[in-house]
Amino acid sequence: MNDALLVAAGFILLTVGAGLVRVLRGPGDFDRMMAVQLLGAGGVASLLLIASATTVAGVEDVALGLALLAAFASIAFVNSAEADGAEPLEGEDG
Amino acid sequence: MSASTLAGLVGAALVGLGLYGFIVSPQPLRKILAFNLIGNGAFLVFGIVARKGAAAGFPFDPVPQAMVITGIVVAFAASALAAALILRLQEETGNVLLDSDAPAKPPGDEAGAS
Amino acid sequence: MIETPPALAATAGGSLLVLAILAPVAGILLSFALGGRFAERVALGLTPIGLAIAFAIAALVWRSGAPLVYNVAGLPPPLGIALRADGISCVMLAAAALVIAAAAFYARANFATPKGVMEARAPLAFWILVQAVWAALTILFVGGDLFNLYVALELLTFAAVPLVCLSGKPETLVAALRYLMFALFGSVFYLLGAALLYGAYGTLDIVLLAERMRALPAVWLAAGLMTAGLLAKTALFPLHLWLPPAHANAPAAASAVLSGLVVKGSFFLTVRLWFYVLPALPGGAAEAVLGTLGSAAVLFGSVLALRQERLKLLIAYSTLAQIGYLFLIFPLASGAHPWVADGWSGGIMQTLSHAFAKAAMFMSAGLLAESLGHDRIAEFAGAGRAMPATFFALGLGGLSLMGLPPSGGFAAKWLLLRASVAAGQWSWAIVMLAGGLLAAGYVYRILAPALSAGAIVLEAPPQRSREAIALALAIVAAALGFAPQSFFDFLEVGRAAATALR
Amino acid sequence: MSILQVLDLGLAILVLAIAGWTIAARELFASVVGYVAYGLLLSIVWIRLHAPDVALTEAAIGSGVTGVLLVTTGARLRGAGGVETAAPPRLSQRLMAGALAVLVAAALAAVVLLLPEPAPTLAPEAREGLAATGLGNPVTAVLIAYRSFDTMLEKVVLVLAVVGVWSLAPDRCWAGAPAPLGRARPEGALLFLDQALVPLGILVGVHLFWVGADEPGGAFQAGAILAAMWMIVMISRLTEPPRVGARWLRLALIAGPAVFLATGLAGGGMAGGFFAYPAGFAKPIILFIEAFLVLSIAVTLPMLVAGPPRRSPQS
Amino acid sequence: MSLALDLFSLVAIGAGAFFFFAGTVGLLRFPDSLTRLHALTKADNLGLGLIVLGLLPRAGSLLDALRLIAIWVLVQLSGAATAQLIGRALSPRRAAE
Known part of the structure; x- marks a missing residue:
């Protein structure tokens, strides 16, 4: 059973890893970000599988943290990418 | 090959990759990326040392792990200071490239090693 | 609890070491929280306390003739962190306290919070950063654990880099960024070496490492990585490119601290590494390489200093050369030879005298630049008559750089010369003589136009008190030339244990 | 080779490939995105080293907050029109840097393999x-x-x-x-x-x-x-x-x-x-x-x- | 009983893995960003959901099970929000082209 879980973990990891070709190819930054998004979800999934198959304490908490932060960079990214060039360095009055 | 040996090799390779990027890239923000790669390599070396030191019922030696945590935080602070400097420089001069001929070039030798 | 072996046991009075560190650290936090004028008051108020602690530590070590040891949290190494002060720690602590105090009082004129504002940027940053430099150096001088020393190195980086660009001018920003890159490279390589040492011996305590040390491949690589990192931070040739622009563009008080003290922090750690952690390694080749790089720095730095048009840049390049002399300590003080005492005394004396002389010179250069409105050497004609005290301080500092008696620089170079002659290693002696001549050349270049006749209008006369501070430091640098033999014996305190291991 | 080892090997290759990409990528933003992905994978490596505390720190600070810092900085730089105009460094310089990097990495790898067993702890x-x-x-x-x-x-x-x-x-x-x-x-x-x-x-x-x-x-x-x-x-x-x-x-x-x-x-x-x-x-x-x-x-x-x-x- | 649970786990996890696979293929093969985004959201929704479902029977305690579900919910929330953000950022750009 544990082996099956590990196989699944490896399979998912390699699949989403292959998805990272999008980071390479782009073309746009959003496509790159999507690949990272997928990697985040896949990473959490394989972490859970590995946790269930091996005995490392506290892995669930790590997955919890990853799940929380997986979108964090994407949010900052989308937010800043949209501001594209328009963002004044000197803060506007507000 | 055990996980820790493999991680050690990854760490060594990360140090190499980072060092190359650090020397070659003229754009300081990328130097910071490269610096983080070297740092991660160093942390991984601590990591395998910790893993190999499993004893007394702990699957790891906690001392090097604690050092890595300290190191990660310090590396972040360093990146933040560098980022702020780069942005300020860009604002003052419109140019953030450290020309590749002059300085920002680490050692061409392993001076003390020989 | 297991019995603590005697080498690791704490000594009476060791708690002074913790206080020496915590005083400036508390000062940083207090200054930042209170802000505004309080930052200056806290920093200035702390200087006498810090001086008193430094001299108390030195007195204790002098009296007992043995290092002061404290185990933080009552935990002896390897699990805990030890602090140790030996002879060289004491003199460096005292030198740092003196130079920091001088720089602080000198800087009052530049970094007072202007009337009418609660708080201004540059003053707040300066007073906090200067205390941070002090805290970091104190740890570097008394730290007994290589990882603790890593944190201190980072503390020093974060304190020194922003000092360079306090004025916010573009050229200072470039200099600061370049400095930061070298410093980061240096700390990460140091950390990598520390990881390898921990992997090999399971501790980072200096005494324990020295006991367990054998010439493993891991140790050699660790030594190489850490040394390369520390050299980048010390700006030894060929990793020196960041230093001149950084030191020349910082505010004068900051330059004095950066050039006089900060580079000595990483140099001191290099000395700790090779003389206290690694003495069991079969030396020779490594020491020769360090000595050769130092020699190259002496010649290269001096020649470049000769060619500078601006006073502050000239002084900064001379720092490169003077750093070179420091590294002659590696070939001349290692091993068990009759001459190593001379080499050791000379190297440490060079560290001290350069700290005072260079701080005095940067402060004088700052006064000059403020009074003349520029620091172009070619336009100094007549300035010597207008500002005699400032130029006297410059000249006295220059005397020490050249290595002419009476000065600490003379004592240092004389001892190093004697050691290299006794060792039959003539090449160092030739380098030192050439370096002395070149130094005479660049000091002459400053003084000659200034002493020539000419009409000069000062924008503002220099403050007497600030001239006095610079002059006092220069006098200390000169007075070091009269250090008695007991002073040099003091430098050996705590070293016997390390050399006996060979 | 057990399944776990295959998984480890795959993970290692993935981490190195993305790390290489962040160095090689021509666009600044592309390498920043690569770095975020790399950080995520690195925290899985830390789990495999039985270091959940470090994995959490890496996920939160090393990858998360550092990622946001880099993205924000990159965007602000781009906003001010200051991204990448440098010519790539000369070939000779790249070769020298490459040789040095390979040397250091190889020495490090060799030494890491030679670390004493059982390890001091x-x-x-x-x-x-x-x-x-x-x-x-x-x-x-x-x-x-x-x-x-x-x-x-x-x-x-x-x-x-x-x-x-x-x-x-x-x-x-x-x-x-x-x-x-x-x-x-x-x-x-x-x-x-x-x-x-x-x-x-x-x-x-x-x-x-x-x-x-x-x-x-x-x-x-x-x-x-x-x-x-x-x-x-x-x-x-x-x-x-x-x-x-x-x-x-x-x-x-x-x-x-x-x-x-x-x-x-x-x-x-x-x-x-x-x-x-x-x-x-x-x-x-x-x-x-x-x-x-x-x-x-x-x-x-x-x-x-x-x-x-x-x-x-x-x- | 445990055999049936194991079988359930395996099927769910296998299906989850398949969705990740499908999502990746979509991400790599679909012609434009918006359709890729579509494939992506399906993958992490269903893929991770199924895997959590498959792992639930193996959870040691109620707290562990809750934590698993919380992880899924978190990825859902952030995934949905990001997808919406990306989608919105993409549409005007596409219209402009």
Whole structure:
């Protein structure tokens, strides 16, 4: 059973890893970000599988943290990418 | 090959990759990326040392792990200071490239090693 | 609890070491929280306390003739962190306290919070950063654990880099960024070496490492990585490119601290590494390489200093050369030879005298630049008559750089010369003589136009008190030339244990 | 070769491939995105090294907050028109750098393989001292008890980093606030995150702090998660970065190291040594210190990302 | 009983893995950003959901099970929000082209 879980973990990891070709190819930054998004979800999934198959304490908490932060960079990214060039360095009055 | 040996090799390779990027890239923000790669390599070396030191019922030696945590935080602070400097420089001069001929070039030798 | 072996046991009075560190650290936090004028008051108020602690530590070590040891949290190494002060720690602590105090009082004129504002940027940053430099150096001088020393190195980086660009001018920003890159490279390589040492011996305590040390491949690589990192931070040739622009563009008080003290922090750690952690390694080749790089720095730095048009840049390049002399300590003080005492005394004396002389010179250069409105050497004609005290301080500092008696620089170079002659290693002696001549050349270049006749209008006369501070430091640098033999014996305190291991 | 080993190998190759990409990518943004992905994978590597505490820190700070810092910086640079105009370095320089890098990496790899077995370790000592601290997580014990001196100093490094970043402000902006992290108008999806994700995140942060004494987690990780939540709120412009002159902000920034230092000093009088804890009271004191550390980290990290003050205090 | 549970786990996890696979293929093969986004959201929704479902029977305690569900919910929330953000950012750009 544990082996099956590990196989699944490896399979998912390699699949989403292959998805990272999008980071390479782009073309746009959003496509790159999507690949990272997928990697985040896949990473959490394989972490859970590995946790269930091996005995490392506290892995669930790590997955919890990853799940929380997986979108964090994407949010900052989308937010800043949209501001594209328009963002004044000197803060506007507000 | 055990996980820790493999991680050690990854760490060594990360140090190499980072060092190359650090020397070659003229754009300081990328130097910071490269610096983080070297740092991660160093942390991984601590990591395998910790893993190999499993004893007394702990699957790891906690001392090097604690050092890595300290190191990660310090590396972040360093990146933040560098980022702020780069942005300020860009604002003052419109140019953030450290020309590749002059300085920002680490050692061409392993001076003390020989 | 297991019995603590005697080498690791704490000594009476060791708690002074913790206080020496915590005083400036508390000062940083207090200054930042209170802000505004309080930052200056806290920093200035702390200087006498810090001086008193430094001299108390030195007195204790002098009296007992043995290092002061404290185990933080009552935990002896390897699990805990030890602090140790030996002879060289004491003199460096005292030198740092003196130079920091001088720089602080000198800087009052530049970094007072202007009337009418609660708080201004540059003053707040300066007073906090200067205390941070002090805290970091104190740890570097008394730290007994290589990882603790890593944190201190980072503390020093974060304190020194922003000092360079306090004025916010573009050229200072470039200099600061370049400095930061070298410093980061240096700390990460140091950390990598520390990881390898921990992997090999399971501790980072200096005494324990020295006991367990054998010439493993891991140790050699660790030594190489850490040394390369520390050299980048010390700006030894060929990793020196960041230093001149950084030191020349910082505010004068900051330059004095950066050039006089900060580079000595990483140099001191290099000395700790090779003389206290690694003495069991079969030396020779490594020491020769360090000595050769130092020699190259002496010649290269001096020649470049000769060619500078601006006073502050000239002084900064001379720092490169003077750093070179420091590294002659590696070939001349290692091993068990009759001459190593001379080499050791000379190297440490060079560290001290350069700290005072260079701080005095940067402060004088700052006064000059403020009074003349520029620091172009070619336009100094007549300035010597207008500002005699400032130029006297410059000249006295220059005397020490050249290595002419009476000065600490003379004592240092004389001892190093004697050691290299006794060792039959003539090449160092030739380098030192050439370096002395070149130094005479660049000091002459400053003084000659200034002493020539000419009409000069000062924008503002220099403050007497600030001239006095610079002059006092220069006098200390000169007075070091009269250090008695007991002073040099003091430098050996705590070293016997390390050399006996060979 | 077991399945686990295949998995490890795949993971290693993936990590190195992406690390190589971040170095090789021509566009700055592409390499930044690669770095974020790399950080995610690296925390899985840390799990494989049985280092959940480090994995959490790496996920939160190494990948998460650093990723946001790099993305924000990259965007601000691009906004000001300053991304990549450099010609690639000369071939000879690249070859030299490559040779040096290969040399260092090869030496390091060889040495790492040759490290002594069985490895020297402090795990038994750490185990022995654990009872006196009342903690269950040895990493927390190292950080807050055995080597608390390092940890306190490292917190001071963070304070200095803030001072350093702020000191880069233009003079007229001093005591003002950093530039906002997000764009002008608050928007549906982000507000949804504020309402749904942020409360959950705060819960997770508090949870990590609380379990950190006995299980993986602790002040660093909890503080970093709370920092991330505050940054999400700032990105959606529900709140703005505070003025750097604000008294509460200064106090929050120094609270952690100051409380740490004060208890360390008090230990000199009451527990027989600086930074020692009185027997029997170690755990409550440690939790007390950690609470302030969490606060300071949660405030420090976002302020470091936000950068120097950019608005004059009046506006 | 345990055999049936194991079988359930395996099927759910296998299905989850398949969705990740499908999502990746979509991400790599679909012609434009918006359709890729579509494939992506399906993958992490269903893929992770199924895997959590498959792992639930193996959870040691109620708390562990709750934590698993919380992880899924978190990824859902952030995934949905990001997808919406990306989608909105993409549409005007596409219209402009």
